[in-house]
Amino acid sequence: MSAPNPGRQSPEPENQTEGQSGTVASNPNEQGGAPTDSSAKEASNEQKSKLPSNPEHILAASAEEKTSKK
Incomplete structure (x- = not known):
């Protein structure tokens, strides 16, 4: 299958950067968004x-x- 516009295809998996491969997005609950200290929870x-x-x-x-009714 080819892309409709030349140059728009993703690189091969071994040549992809971390952002392209989705390794960060594959674990959305482990990205450290919420504070872990108890004072923030309180x-x-x-x-x-x-x-x-x-x-x-x-x-x-x-x-x-x-x-x-007045």
């Missing part, structure tokens, strides 16, 4: 605990005001 949990469990919609008060 800060995250603290922020989550401050969030309301069922936040009110932005326009809920406006809709209630418009539809209420």
